[in-house]
Amino acid sequence: MSARNNTEPLAPLDRDRYPADPWRLVDRIYREDNLGLSETLFAVGNGYLGMRGNHAEGRTNHHHGTFINGLHETWQIRHAEQAFGFAETGQTIVNVPDAKVIRLYVDDEPLALDVAELLEFENALDFQDGVLRRSLLWRTPSGKHVRVTSDRMISFEERHLAVMRFDVTVEDADAPVVISSQIINRQDGEDEYGSRRQKAAGFDPRKAETIGERVLQPEQFWQDGDRSTLSYRITQSGMTLAVMADHLIETENDVVKRHSIQPDRAKNVFRVQARAGVPIRLTKVVSYHSSRGVPPHELIDRCERTLDRVTTEGIDVQYAKQRAWFDAFWERSDVRIPHDVQLQQAVRWNIFQLAQATARADGLGVAAKGVTGSGYSGHYFWDTEIYVIPFLTYTNPNFARNAISMREEMLPKARERARQLNESGALFPWRTINGEEASAYYAAGTAQYHINADVTYALAKYVRATGDVDFLARGAVDIAVETARMWATLGFWRRGAQDTFHIHGVTGPDEYTTVVNDNLFTNTMARFNLRYAVESVRAIQREYPQAYRRMVDRLDFQESELLEWEQAADGMAVPYAESLGIHPQDQHFLEREVWDLEATPDDKKPLLLHFHPLVIYRFQVLKQADVVLALFLHGDEFTSAEKRADFDYYDPLTTGDSTLSAVVQSIVAAEIGYRDLALRYFEHSLYVDLADLHANTADGVHVASVGGIWSALVYGFGGMRDFDGLLTFDPRLPEDWPELDFRIAWHGSRLLVRVTQDAIRIEILDGEAIDFSVRGERFVVEPGSPVVVALEGQGPVLTGIPAAPLGTRREDGTFITASVPTLPGTPE
Amino acid sequence: MSARNNTEPLAPLDRDRYPADPWRLVDRIYREDNLGLSETLFAVGNGYLGMRGNHAEGRTNHHHGTFINGLHETWQIRHAEQAFGFAETGQTIVNVPDAKVIRLYVDDEPLALDVAELLEFENALDFQDGVLRRSLLWRTPSGKHVRVTSDRMISFEERHLAVMRFDVTVEDADAPVVISSQIINRQDGEDEYGSRRQKAAGFDPRKAETIGERVLQPEQFWQDGDRSTLSYRITQSGMTLAVMADHLIETENDVVKRHSIQPDRAKNVFRVQARAGVPIRLTKVVSYHSSRGVPPHELIDRCERTLDRVTTEGIDVQYAKQRAWFDAFWERSDVRIPHDVQLQQAVRWNIFQLAQATARADGLGVAAKGVTGSGYSGHYFWDTEIYVIPFLTYTNPNFARNAISMREEMLPKARERARQLNESGALFPWRTINGEEASAYYAAGTAQYHINADVTYALAKYVRATGDVDFLARGAVDIAVETARMWATLGFWRRGAQDTFHIHGVTGPDEYTTVVNDNLFTNTMARFNLRYAVESVRAIQREYPQAYRRMVDRLDFQESELLEWEQAADGMAVPYAESLGIHPQDQHFLEREVWDLEATPDDKKPLLLHFHPLVIYRFQVLKQADVVLALFLHGDEFTSAEKRADFDYYDPLTTGDSTLSAVVQSIVAAEIGYRDLALRYFEHSLYVDLADLHANTADGVHVASVGGIWSALVYGFGGMRDFDGLLTFDPRLPEDWPELDFRIAWHGSRLLVRVTQDAIRIEILDGEAIDFSVRGERFVVEPGSPVVVALEGQGPVLTGIPAAPLGTRREDGTFITASVPTLPGTPE
Numbered sequence A, B: 001m002s003a004r005n006n007t008e009p010l011a012p013l014d015r016d017r018y019p020a021d022p023w024r025l026v027d028r029i030y031r032e033d034n035l036g037l038s039e040t041l042f043a044v045g046n047g048y049l050g051m052r053g054n055h056a057e058g059r060t061n062h063h064h065g066t067f068i069n070g071l072h073e074t075w076q077i078r079h080a081e082q083a084f085g086f087a088e089t090g091q092t093i094v095n096v097p098d099a100k101v102i103r104l105y106v107d108d109e110p111l112a113l114d115v116a117e118l119l120e121f122e123n124a125l126d127f128q129d130g131v132l133r134r135s136l137l138w139r140t141p142s143g144k145h146v147r148v149t150s151d152r153m154i155s156f157e158e159r160h161l162a163v164m165r166f167d168v169t170v171e172d173a174d175a176p177v178v179i180s181s182q183i184i185n186r187q188d189g190e191d192e193y194g195s196r197r198q199k200a201a202g203f204d205p206r207k208a209e210t211i212g213e214r215v216l217q218p219e220q221f222w223q224d225g226d227r228s229t230l231s232y233r234i235t236q237s238g239m240t241l242a243v244m245a246d247h248l249i250e251t252e253n254d255v256v257k258r259h260s261i262q263p264d265r266a267k268n269v270f271r272v273q274a275r276a277g278v279p280i281r282l283t284k285v286v287s288y289h290s291s292r293g294v295p296p297h298e299l300i301d302r303c304e305r306t307l308d309r310v311t312t313e314g315i316d317v318q319y320a321k322q323r324a325w326f327d328a329f330w331e332r333s334d335v336r337i338p339h340d341v342q343l344q345q346a347v348r349w350n351i352f353q354l355a356q357a358t359a360r361a362d363g364l365g366v367a368a369k370g371v372t373g374s375g376y377s378g379h380y381f382w383d384t385e386i387y388v389i390p391f392l393t394y395t396n397p398n399f400a401r402n403a404i405s406m407r408e409e410m411l412p413k414a415r416e417r418a419r420q421l422n423e424s425g426a427l428f429p430w431r432t433i434n435g436e437e438a439s440a441y442y443a444a445g446t447a448q449y450h451i452n453a454d455v456t457y458a459l460a461k462y463v464r465a466t467g468d469v470d471f472l473a474r475g476a477v478d479i480a481v482e483t484a485r486m487w488a489t490l491g492f493w494r495r496g497a498q499d500t501f502h503i504h505g506v507t508g509p510d511e512y513t514t515v516v517n518d519n520l521f522t523n524t525m526a527r528f529n530l531r532y533a534v535e536s537v538r539a540i541q542r543e544y545p546q547a548y549r550r551m552v553d554r555l556d557f558q559e560s561e562l563l564e565w566e567q568a569a570d571g572m573a574v575p576y577a578e579s580l581g582i583h584p585q586d587q588h589f590l591e592r593e594v595w596d597l598e599a600t601p602d603d604k605k606p607l608l609l610h611f612h613p614l615v616i617y618r619f620q621v622l623k624q625a626d627v628v629l630a631l632f633l634h635g636d637e638f639t640s641a642e643k644r645a646d647f648d649y650y651d652p653l654t655t656g657d658s659t660l661s662a663v664v665q666s667i668v669a670a671e672i673g674y675r676d677l678a679l680r681y682f683e684h685s686l687y688v689d690l691a692d693l694h695a696n697t698a699d700g701v702h703v704a705s706v707g708g709i710w711s712a713l714v715y716g717f718g719g720m721r722d723f724d725g726l727l728t729f730d731p732r733l734p735e736d737w738p739e740l741d742f743r744i745a746w747h748g749s750r751l752l753v754r755v756t757q758d759a760i761r762i763e764i765l766d767g768e769a770i771d772f773s774v775r776g777e778r779f780v781v782e783p784g785s786p787v788v789v790a791l792e793g794q795g796p797v798l799t800g801i802p803a804a805p806l807g808t809r810r811e812d813g814t815f816i817t818a819s820v821p822t823l824p825g826t827p828e
Helices: A035-041 A194-201 A296-313 A315-333 A341-358 A383-395 A397-409 A411-420 A450-466 A469-490 A520-543 A545-555 A560-571 A613-617 A626-633 A640-653 A660-672 A675-686 A703-717 B035-041 B194-201 B296-313 B315-333 B341-358 B383-395 B397-420 B450-466 B469-490 B520-543 B545-555 B560-571 B613-617 B626-633 B640-653 B660-672 B675-686 B703-717
Strands: A024-027 A049-051 A066-076 A089-095 A102-106 A117-126 A131-139 A145-154 A161-170 A175-184 A216-224 A227-234 A240-251 A254-262 A265-274 A280-291 A492-494 A500-502 A593-595 A739-746 A749-756 A759-766 A770-774 A777-781 A787-790 B024-027 B049-051 B066-076 B089-095 B102-106 B117-126 B131-139 B145-154 B161-170 B175-184 B216-224 B227-234 B240-251 B254-262 B265-274 B280-291 B492-494 B500-502 B593-595 B739-746 B749-756 B759-766 B770-774 B777-781 B787-790
Touching (some): A024 A035, A049 A145, A066 A227, A175 A240, A175 A280, A216 A265, A227 A254, A227 A265, A240 A254, A341 A703, A397 A411, A450 A520, A469 A545, A469 A560, A520 A560, A660 A675, A660 A703, B049 B145, B066 B227, B161 B175, B216 B296, B227 B254, B315 B341, B341 B675, B383 B397, B383 B703, B450 B739, B469 B545, B500 B560, B520 B560
Antiparallel strands (some): A131 A145, A240 A280, A749 A759, A759 A787, B024 B117, B117 B131, B131 B145, B145 B161, B175 B265, B240 B280, B749 B759, B759 B787
16 A cells, blocks of 8 residues: 555545535434544534534443533653653543433333434534534334434533523324433543543553543532532542533423432433424523632532523524624635535535634633544644644634633743753643643653744744734733743754754654654744744834833843844754755654555554554654645745655655644645645545544544644645745645635735636735735735736646655665564564 | 762761671661661672561661562553553562561560660671671660660571571569560551652652552461461462561570461560570571462461471571571682771672672572662662673672573563564563563663663673583573574664664663664674674584574574674674764764763752753763773773773763762773772772762662672773683782782682782682683683782873863864753742
8 A cells, every 4th residue: 555644545425424515514324333433523612612422312422522621630640760850740631521411211212323213314513503403203112203303502602501402292192201301420430431441442642541530529519490500629630610401391291390419410301291293392501610729619600690691591592693603703714615515515514623622712722632522631732833823813813812822821831841841931831731741751742842933833923914913012922032042042052164053852743753853843943933032022122112121021031132042043953965955854864764654564554553662763754744844834944946855755754644744745745736646635634534534533523634624725725825924825726626715814804815727816805905925926905806816827737746765875875775664473 | 079970089988887897797876867778788688588677676767678589569550641562560579578577675665776775786797697686785764784686697598588586685683574576567558658758759760669559468367376477469460478487485584475466467475574684585587488379378388398497407507507608609709808908898798789689589580679678669670681690600600590591581571572662583671570571761761672682791701601501502592592683673784885784763771861873882782692692503503403403493593594693793883983083872972962060060960860851861971881881891892092082081971870880980990091090980889888879778789880899890900801701811900909809710610819919810719720811911720720920010000080072173073062951040
C-alpha cells in the first residue's frame, strides 16, 4: 500500500444509510456495529456543555458521555521514575451525570433499539439550528405501532441549558405507557467502563486516562414536583457541579407521576393510560452549572434561575433563538461548494463542529475533542491556536478573542512553569485543563516549546485581522512579551564569523522525532514570536502610551529587551542542507535512516501503537510534516522552489498518523501545484470523522482537523494569505469544482469571496472598503461594488506525487538508504 | 567552589568517635543526628539476607530495614501518558519482618538509647568475622548499672541464618529484668513511614518507590515453646516468605517465659529476677526463607530444618565457621596499605561491603545497595557487571560466575524485551529484579542499550581471567551471541566512500546527556561485544564441538552471523573531533553549550535534583564521564595522547553527581599522570559512604562505587590490565605511599602483588606459573620464586588539574563559550 495513508481512495459513506443533505447529517438505519462513531457524529454541544449522541433510552452504547468543558478530576501520577519538574498531577475531564435518559415502556415492554422492531427510523442532526431530531415507528412485541419523535438541543444562547422533547403516540391501540426520565451519574457507576475497556483494548495514548476511585462525591440531592436535582463535589480537584431537570408532560391521556432519588440517580416517571392516537409529549429542560469551588447549593440556585427563566419564556422561544443564533453563525461562517451536495454536507458538518466546540467556551479552552468525547482527557493543546483560531478570527472574531484570553489568564502558571524549566518569561503547558502542565512525557510534551509561539501566532493573527490593538493594550501583549522572554533565554548564541542563535533540545509538532536541535518549525516560529513581541510592544507604545507604562511596570519591562529579541530573531539558525536543497527538519535529521513506509505492513500502523518511541525516533519518518507546516504558516519566508523541494522530500516520509497532517499537506500541495494530491488530502481530512478514517472518532471529534478543513478550503483552494497584515489571494480551485464561496471578516468588515475557474469575486457584505491583492496586484473593494478579478488558471500544475528520497546522494558523499525497522518473529 | 566536587578536601572522619582500626569500624558515641548513616555503615548481610544496623531496641531509627535479595512486590505504574513498550509494572524490594528487635527493661524502665544515660558505649563491625558487636554500660533512672553486650551475625555459611546474642548483667543491684524478643512486620505497619518521608523530603529518584497498599498478606503464624513463626504471601508479586526465631535463655537467675503472636508481631518475653552480678544471656537464632511462590508452610519447614541443624551443631560453631569463612575471603581479597591505618580501615570496610553484597547472592543479582537498604528499589543495574564483577573475577571467581549466571537465566525475558524494542537477539533490562524492564523512563533507562555490552564485558573478563571456557560451552555463550545480535540490528550502515556502522538513539552511562547518536562509550562497547561474540563462538567451536552443535540448534545460529558481526565491529563509527583532538561523547556533543559549573551555586547541586532533564540534556555537563570510562575499559584502543586530551576535556565538565564517576576518574588520572588528582578522586570514593559524601548513604551502601575502589587500587595505582588475556602491570603508586599489596586470582593460580616506589614484586601463593608483563617486558613467575621487577618511577607526572575548555576554537571557527542555565528569580 502507499505510504500516503491520508490520500488513499476513501471508503465512501454508505449513502443508503447516510443520504446526502446540504444542511443535515442523517442516519436512516439503526445499527450497533460502530455505536461510538454515531455517538460522536450526532453529539450536540455549545463549547461549554456537550452530550454525545447516545439514544435517549440510554442502553446499548459505546460511551455515555456528557461533558462540561474544563470540569475535571486530578490524580497523582505514579511515575516509575521521577525527575525534577515532571508533572505530578494528572487532569482528566469528568463524565458528568447523564440527563439524556428518557426511557419508554409500552405494555411494560421497554423500547430498546437493539432488539426493537423499527418500522421507520431517522436520526438527524440539523446544522441550521443545532437540534438532533429522531423519529421512529416501533412495532411492539404485542404488535402495537408506537410513533416516537424526540429531539435534543443544547442552547447556544443559554450555555447552561439543554432541552429535550419526547413525543409518543400509540397509533393503533390503547396501551399503558410509562416514560421514565432520569439523571444518572455514570462516572462512578452504571455503564462507566472506561478502565476495563482500556485494559481490554490495550493502551492507546489518545484515550482519556481513567481514574480508579470515586470521582463525584454527592452533596445535596432532592426532588420537588417535576424537578430533580443532583449536586456533587469532585474528590481531588474540589470542583463542584449541579444538574437540575424540570419536566412538563402534555397529553389528553390520564397521567400519574412518580419520582425517586438517590445520590447517583434521579427519576421522574410518568405513567400514562394512552388511548389510540392520542399524543403524549414530555419536555425535559435541564440545566448544568459548574465551578472551581463554589458550594454546590449555590450552583443549585443557579440551575433554578436558569430553569425558571426558560420555562417562563417558553420552550418554543428557545428553539427560535437557537435557529436565529445559527442563522447568524452561517451568515458569518458558511463555505459553499454549490456543485456537490455530498461535499457540501461534509463541509458543513465540519464547520458546525467548530461552532459546537467553541461558541460558548467563553473564557475556557477548546479541548482536543471539544465537548464530544473524553479523548485526550479533555485537555487543551496547541491545536486550537494553529488549527482553530484562524477560522474563528475570520468568522467569529469574538470567539477567537475569548480563546486567546484563556491563555492570558493562564500566564501566572505559565510563568511558574518557565521557572521550573529554568527559563525567563512564561512557558505554556503542552497539555492542560487548569493551566498546569499535565504532560509528564516531556519528549512529546514539555519539549514542544513551540506552544509558546503558537499562542503568540494566534494572537498576532487575531490582532492583524481585526486591528484590535486595544486587546493587546488591555493586557494580551503580556503573552507576546513573556513568550519572547522564554525564547531569549532558551536559545543561545554560537559566536563565530557570523553569530547564530540556536535552540536545542526541543520537539517540533512532528512527534516521531523528539528532543532535537534547531527544529526548523520551532526556530521559525520562535523568530516570528520574537519579532511579533517587538511589533506589539511598539504598537502599544505608539497608540496606547498609558497602557504601555502600565505594561512596563507590570512586566518589569526594559526597552533593551526589544533589541535583544530582534537580534535573536535575526540570528536565528535555520537549518538548510545545500546538497539536497532542502530544509532538514532539524539540524541532524538527515543523518537518520529512512523508514521504508512502503514495506511496513498495515498491521504495524499507526506506528505509535506498535513501536517503542526509541525505535520510531531513530528514523526519518513523520507523524506530521512540521517543515511543511512552517512553509504554510510562514510562507512569505520561503521561496516557491524551497517549498517544492521540501514538500517533495517530506511528503513521502509522512505517515499522517496525526490527523493534523493531511490538512496541511493539502494546503501546501495546492500552493505548489500538486492539485490532485491536494484534493485527495482534503477529502481525507473531510472524512476523518465522518468515515472514521483513524478508527477513533468514537473518542470524539478531531476538532483541530476540523478547523484545518476550513483552512484547506480558504487558504488551500481559496489561496488566501494575510502575511504582514495584507489580505492576498492566489486561488487554487480544484479542477472539477466550478465554484467555491466563503465569507470572512477583516478589520470589522465582512467579505464574500467567490472563486471560480476563471475569476475571483469579492464583495463587501457589511462594513468599510478594504484593500487586498490578487496574485500581486492590489485592489480596493467598496461597499456595494464587488470586484471581479479574472484568473489565468489556478496556479502551477504538477502531476503525480513525490517519491521517497531514497538513493539521493548527500553532501558527505553517502547515499540515503532506507530500511524497515527489524520486525523479528516472536521469541521462542 | 571547584567544579570537581569529587576532589574537594574531605571532611575527615571524627576520630574521637570513629577511631582508626585496621580490621573494624568502631563507633564510640551514640548520636541521633545521622542515624541513617550508622544504620548503613553497620549493616550486616551475606548477599542474600541483610539487616541494617538498627539497634536491637528497635526504637529511634532512620529506617528499620531487613532485606532479602530479590524479594519484591510489583505495582502498576500509572503513567501520565503511556506509549508502546513502556514498562507497566514497577518492582520494589520488600522490607521483610524485622527479627532484630530485642528490648530490655530493668525495673520496668526501658533501655532507650536516645534517652538512656550511657556510661560506656561501643558499637563495632568486625571485618574479620562479619559480626556486629555492641557493648554498653547503662545507668538506669534508679541509678543501677547494667552491662549490656550484644552481637549480630548473618551467616556466610548458612545463608538463611542470623544469630544474635544479648547479654545483660545488673552489676550492682538486684532488679527485675525483662527481655522481649520480637519479630515485627514493619512493611505494613509500625515504623514503616517511607511514603510520608518521601513526600516530606521532596522527590529523589535514588530512593525506593513506595507502595501504598498492604504488601505482606499473613499466612500461617504460630508459636511453639521458644520458637515463633510468621509467614506471608506478597500481594501482587505472589512471592512467599517465612521467618522463624528460636530462643535460648541462659542464666542462673529465675526466669518466667511468656509469648504472644499476631499476624504482624511475634513476642518471646523472658522475665528474669536478676541478682546483682549474675549474667543473663539470650541467644536468638533466626531463619528466613523466601521463594517465588512455594507455599508458606513449606518455607516454614525449611526454617525449622535450618534452626534444628544450627541449634544441634551449637551456636559457637556458627561463629567459628564465620571466622573461617572470612579468613579465606581475606586471603583471596585483601588489599593492604600498610603505612596508613586510617586508609587501611576504609579500604577494608569497602572490600568487606563487597563480600556482604555478593557472597551468598548465589544465583541472584547484586542490587545497587546490596542488602543494606532499599535505595533504587532493590534493583539490579549495569553497575554489577562493570564495577563489581572485576573484583569478584580476580578474588572470588565463583561469585563472579554466579553473578553472570543470573544474566544467563534472564535471557528469555531479555529476548522478549528485544522483540518489544524491535531488535533481534536479547536486550537486558536497564533495571530489574525479576528480569522484566522496570525502567519506564527510557531516556535514562531503556536507551542505555550498553547494558548488553556490559554484561558481555563481565562475561569476557571472567572467562579471560579464569580460562573457564567450559562455562561458555555450558550456555553462557548465549549471552555473547544474543547481545551481539541485538547490536547488529540496532545499528545501521551508512554507505559511502567508506561504509560506517552507526548506532543512533542511545544513552551512554552519562545520564546528563540522553538519546544521542554514536555515543562513544556505547559504540566502543558494542564493538567489543560483537568481537567477543565471534571469539567465544570460535572458542567453543574449537574446544567443545558437541556444545557448539547444541548452541547452533538452541540459538538457530548461522555461521554467516560471525562475518556480519566482524564487519559491524570493523565499521563501527567512533566520533572524533579533529579540531579539538578529542573524542566527542557522541556525534553532536560539542554543539552543546558548556555548563559553567564554577558559576553554579551549591544549592543547585546535584543537578538532577534541581533541573528538569530537558535543561540538563541541553548542555555539555556530565554526571559521569563515559568517554573516560571507555578509555579505561578499552585502554588498548586509545593512544596515550588521546587519553590525555579526552581526560583534559571531560574532567572539568564532570559533576560527579554519580558515585560511579570518581573511581573511574581516579584510574585514568593515575594512568595519564595526574597523580594528585588520582589520589583525591580515590580518597573521595573511599569515603563516599563512610563520610556520607553524597548525603544519601542512609539509603544503603553504594555497592558499585565500593567495587570501583578495588579497581582504583588494583587498576589505578597497581596499574594492572588484562587486555586480550595478558596480565600487565604499569604501576602508579601515589607519591606518599611506600607500599601497596593486593592478591589476585589468574587462571586458577593466586598471586600476591606488592608495589613499592621502586619495584613490583609478584609471588605465586598457590597454583601454576604464570606469564605477565611489566611496562612492556614479559616475565614468568614460578611457584616459590617471586619475581621482582625494578621500576623507574611511577609513570608520567602531570601537575595541576585540567581546566574547563572554554575559549577553545572549534573546527567551524566558532568558540566554545559557557553559560550557566538561566537562574531566574521566583515568579511574582
